[in-house]
Amino acid sequence: MHSDVLITGAGPTGLVLALWLTRLGVKVHIIDKTSAPGTTSRALAVQARTLELYRQLDLSDAVIERGHQVPAINLWVKGEKTTRLAIETIGSDLTPYPFLQIFPQDQHEMLLVERLEKLGVTVQRQTELLGFDDSGECVLARLKGPDGSEQSWETSYIAGCDGARSRVREVIGTGFPGGTYRQVFYVADVEAVGPSMNGELNIDLDESDFLAVFPLAATGQARLIGTVRDERDEHLETLKFEDVSHRAMEHLKVKVNTVHGFSTYRVHYRVTEHFRKGRAFLLGDAAHIHSPAGGQGMNTGIGDAINLAWKLASVLKGCATDNLLDSYEAERIGFARKLVDTTDRVFSFVTAEGRIADLIRTRIAPRLIPTVARFDAAREFLFRTVSQITLNYRGSPLSQGMSGHVHAGDRLPWAVAGYKDNFASLSHMDWQVHVYGTAQPELIDCCKTLGLMLTVFDWQREYETAGLTQNVVYLLRPDTYVGMVDQTGNGEILDHYFASRGLAPLQRIWS
Template sequence: MRSDVLIVGAGPTGLVLALWLTRLGVNVQIIDKAAAPGTTSRALAVQARTLELYQQLELADTLVAGGVHGSGVNLWARGEKVAHLPIANIGEDLTPFPFMLVFPQDQHERVLIERLAAAGVRVQREVELLDFSEQSDHVLARLRHADGSEHSVEATYIAGCDGARSQVRQQIGSGFPGGTYPQVFYVADVEVSSPALGGEVHIDLDEADFLAVFPLAGAHHARLVGTVRGERAERAENLGFDDVSDQAIKHLHLVVDKVHWFSTYRVHHRVTEHFRHGRAFLLGDAAHIHSPVGGQGMNTGIGDAINLAWKLASVVRGCAPDRLLDSYEAERIGFARKLVHTTDRVFSLVSAEGRWADLVRTRLAPTLVGVLSRSATARAFLFGTVSQLNLNYRGSALSQGAAGHVHGGDRLPWAVAGYEDNFASLAQLDWQVHVYGAAQPGLIDFCKGFGVALQQFDWQPEYQAAGLVQNVVYLLRPDTYVALVDPTSNWETLDRYFSARGLKPLERRHA
């Protein structure tokens, strides 16, 4: 059996990679050693940038319809609400999805599996990667099935989406430096009777165990994410819900009526040394893992998958040289390191013990949140950071030029003028050019001859407000990030960009 890409691991990262590659015409095989998808969820938040990218495959509306829009974050101390950060429509001028969506990972995976099956790809369950070797033009992987039988498969590339204990990572010998938090994390799916959660997140800041409460669909359905520490953490394997400190639960005035399920896990803060080794790639938890603070983990893995998918498709289909794949590590590893560092510092703050730590957490933090809640600029920056709208690839070899506030490597600013949404064309999953104003005749001819789609938008004030500049050429990558910003609007600049990197559109288009 031969495939273009063998994907090891069928969590959200592996499923998204398989789905994008399949849509881009790449033959994939996806395996997972688990007998069935998970039924418990650690990841809950789906950030705005993920939903924007999901629009490319018409996935966003399905998740939005089934999830809860987080409308605010409440901080509690000593049994009282001490700060409130409103986040409902906090980014309404920035994105079509100006909210944090709460949509549990198990439901999320089911949506992806169903969409992948509709595209003709089935996850091969109870199949374990034993090892693989790299040949001149492919990898040869040895797999084991539930009945103990083994067979080998060939693939042009292999993608390790197989979690913190990644067999792919171990095989390529990439280190996984970092550490493990002393606390044990737990997640519980519960029914509660208490003052209405109101679609908001509630976090207890007292010196008791850390606890965050996330609203789920249903008036009294919620997910608790918390920690246990000290002596209880040493017997993590035998912990039950009754072992969780009820002090934090009482601080939030929660009455837990029913526990649907309860699960514990250890959390690490690590980033692997390499995201690529020859024909092997690491994505998601196989490449980076950190505390759940900020709801970044699953979204970052999905970002890895979409970043790599279009590059693999370009190389497999002869539209780019193999060196394009080096940009995957270059673009993603720096963000992963920064994210792990940031979430580690925040979690260390909220979980630290001692008099001064308690003072910072219960007095200083609420004051800071109060200041943020009164500043529109601060709220927008915070939303842009947590939602990953601010993530950019400005330092990438694929990024070039600038005009106004937009640089090569930035996410394309979102703007709606009248009935025209400039994100509508992004579903093409290919290179395209945007011009807000008038495109020069030479540019029109080049785009038509080269086979890259050209989108022209009549200049409107809304585009200027979004940070776009009139008549400038914006070349967009298949993952909707800006590759080239050319204020001269000269077709030759576009030609040189593609020629210098050996790139071609994935599909030949005719304007």
């Protein structure tokens, strides 16, 4: 029993990792303790950056078709809508996906499983990781199958995508420092009517229990996510929808007709001390968990998977040394810590109790937020942050150079000139080069020698507006982040970039 990579956990993080690796010819084995994909879920939001990255897996259109686009966020206080933030107008010149996409995790997982099976990979269900030994040359894992029997599985690397109670994290002993919020959350899928059932995200900031109404694709259906603050949270196991305070629902003017599902849970905020130990890696909830503020959790796990996938493939295919895998933790752990800190502050604001907290939410915030929202820069900052398009790896050892506003490690700025979308070539899952203007003959020869795809765009004003510089060489990593920016344009620095890091393109394709 052998695979290049053993993936434990078949949530979105594990499934995306399996898809990416399989597309690159890496043999994976993915297991999960459950008997079937989940039928209920808490994660809903698919952010713009995830949709951009999903173009590589030909998933973006399917997620958009099956889900629901949220064009705006409404904030309510004392039964009145005080602020409307129009997302689609804020990000229309920043990304092809200037909206919040609602696509429940259970449907998301089914789509990923469907695509993975088309590639010939099936999740081995009702299979549990008991433990593993890392010899330094390989990993020998002990698995418990559906019939209770144990088997040994040899793999080059093991990826722990097995959630907050990760067995992989337990075995490598990296710890999981953090804490647990006092508030109890509930999730209810409902059919309802009222002004908050308008296809937009509606949030109550009142002194009553926190409540957010997320629209689903089906008309008249929504997911309610709220908190339980008082003595009711002591009866978590027996809590029913009828027991939840309806003050917030009345403030949002939501009249629930039918409840299709109801569950409660507690929220933690934790980041593991290391994302890698030897041949074992931690991703998604196994590495970091935080409040649902901003809809960041699932997207961050998917980002982990894509960051690690191309690096594992590079090492396994002999296109990089094992040192490349150290950059996974270096690039992802800082973002995870920052995310936990940011979501903690937001969550604490919307759920804080007491007279002063209520005063800030109901009196000060309703006046301050609309004022700030009038400024384009403030709205754009909010969109850039929540959509994750500002996430960057500027401090990474893989990042070299800058020009204008674009630094190596940044997401490539999106621009459309005429009918040409500069993100179109990014579906190519390998290193590639962009030049906006004219490519020098020496650069063209260098790209041919290295086997790099080179795309040259005729210089247009739209590229300058996006922050790109004429005739500069942008080397893009397989995950579409900028690896190197070269202002000389002659190819020598490009050649040195790969040689000095012991790197080579994955597929060595010239077109």
